[in-house]
Amino acid sequence: MIKMTDISKSFSGNKVLKSVHFNLEKGEIHALMGENGAGKSTLMKVMSGIYTRDSGTIEVKGQKVDFTSPKQAEEAGIAVIHQELNILPHLSIADNLFLGREETIGRTGILKTKQMEKKTRQILLDLGLDVNPSEPASTLSVGKQQIVEIAKAISVDAEVIIMDEPTAALTDREIDSLFKTIRELQKRGVSFIYISHRMEEIFSLCDRITILRDGEFVGERKISETSFDEIVQMMVGRELGDRFPERKSTIGEIKLAVKGLNRKDCFEDISFELRRGEVLSIAGLMGAGRTEVAQSLFGYKKLDGGTIEFDGKQVKIDTPRKAKEMGIGYVTEDRKSEGLVVDFTVEENVSMTNFAAISKNGLISKDKERKLYDNMVKRLGIRTSGPDQTAKSLSGGNQQKVVIAKWLGIEPELLILDEPTRGVDVGAKKEIYSIINELAERGVAILMISSELPEVIGMADRVLVMHEGKITAELPKEEMTQERIMHFATGGGKLAVEKQ
């Protein structure tokens, strides 16, 4: 279908791709893996005409091509679905599907709305999605919006669909239905290139895998003939050892005790205790209210009721500022919109929570600021070109470390981590786990929200499972299995609430 040979590409002297090969067969689902910065995105941008290659050849269906614009790639049947979806939330589903190629009466510009809605309905039904096409696209869940994007691609006769981290924001159920759609299209001969960091998904969905490292082609394997360990080793170029490093912490006295927390339409009757040196995880589906609980604990969103005890004293946390002063840190779910000022340098981002430490009478001490930065870079192994590198030019894993660094500076006693490894490659994931362990060993109480069940099971001492705003189960380490957590997360355990 597509054959890319000896592709090289440099940006201002920096070789990002070095003689990379990539072969896509008709009707296969081909995974593309590599750590952040390995060159996956660049390769896909070369394939889809956003970048032009410096050297090498690209053949589509046996014919050499030379895309100079995304439009040409699209005409050749190559469609890209980006991580950030191109859905206009206020337009109807049908309008989204027909965006840019609306059907009109003659050339008048008057829309044939009814006809487009009818077609939309049919196309989406074929993909197993039964929705009213005149509703605004914002009424769809992210998972369904993604299917609308796929529908958009195939309705312009795409034969190759490139998907970049499609499941990052989906619930397990949505992932299932996305995979069903992908497999259905595969039967019709559509090929997929699937970029993801989630090993389990790749093993359950893909046929073949190509691995890149530092801009080089490392290898290609049939999924049926390879293993998890082999792929990780190919990606990082060394043995990674245990996925979840060992923790030797002693669980101490109660740091945080909440009783009957509720916020209207978000969560209710949330009660739990968290001890020093303990890693408590909150699992659940998207929208279960986990992030909302964290935001309320951090004073970012108001509580409607309930009590919070911190170190045995009842407290009221009504602003993030107050939470910070009490020694609570919050590594937010979405690092770009809530965690970082992307135009700021790494150093300036680290300083944002630490003005007290780096300034006197409102004057910033450059020396102290640099010292804090140096400290954090060393402690967390942040890879930057220097303190003046802007946060937006860092890889996802390093951005996440910067967000964590912001909070390590205040020497937190309680650290809330919301999806700490989302969109982060395996190597950086393990480093983040080590940081969490190190903090717990020092007696920091950790509250970790995560949708990745292997991570919950690998890291948590105890897990709370939430479903529709309520805690449906509390499981100690020995009782955690993916099946059990899923059971309670989907509401299955409502009647059999387990509490010790």
Place this chain on the structure above:
Amino acid sequence: MQLKNNNQSLLQKIAPFIGLILIIVIITILNPGFLSVSNLMNVLRQVSINALIAFGMTFVILTGGIDLSVGATLALTGAVTAGMMASGIDPIFAMLLGLLLGAILGAINGIIIAKGKVAPFIATLATMTIYRGLTLVYTDGRPISGLGDSLTFQMLGKGYFLGIPIPVVTMIASFGILYFILKKTTFGRRVYAIGGNEEASILSGINADRIKIYVYSLLGLLAALASLILTSRLNSAQPTAGEMFELDAIAAVVLGGTSLTGGRGWIVGTLIGALIIGVLNNGLNLIGVPSFFQQVVKGAVILLAVLLDRKKTT
């Protein structure tokens, strides 16, 4: 990659300066009299009022806001100060009260925007109308004169210090202080942070509401300072003073390369932007462009500068 980014932003930073030089060269070729010391002092004095407001506007725009009410703030503080002086209140005390009033009018903007969650454009559009209306009510639509002969007050607009007009000295001193605040203090850093990402700033424990109220107050204070200089120069307070000043200030900020979406920019650029506008005003007169036509040229130059700037960023 990084090196390239830095170079780009450096080029972006000096672009306004190159523009200024270019305009000066063209005007000087057409009329060498432009470069005389007395004319340059004149230009600087004319620039000082807009520059003071534009400095404050830089802070506001850096937080991602805008303030349309500064012209009206200038008029109202000028009128009230002049009114107090005309009625015999100690002029220095009256001027201090005028500055305080400016800060208060700014704080009102800030409170409406931060606590009332009103979009800055709308909030200040409304207060602009209110402040202007209050000015007309207070003055009954007539200028206030008979301000007495307090030396301090007269010097403010008309005096010289070491041969440099006092308004220019005021402008340079304010520039120095504000540059320092933006560059070296936690307050300055927080201003950038809020404009860069307000949510992340709040989640980092920054009190965004308070910072916003401070920046609007600062702008109000600077507008009041500008109004004292203007009132002193004219020896009277005009109810229509400061009309369109907000637009000149915003133009200076944008010409200086500060992003209207906040978070990016610097006050040195604003000074250069204000100089570009001042040099144009003065130079177009010198080379004999008819006054109606001057506006067209001024607008075109601003547009051109901003377009060139955009081109470079992409």
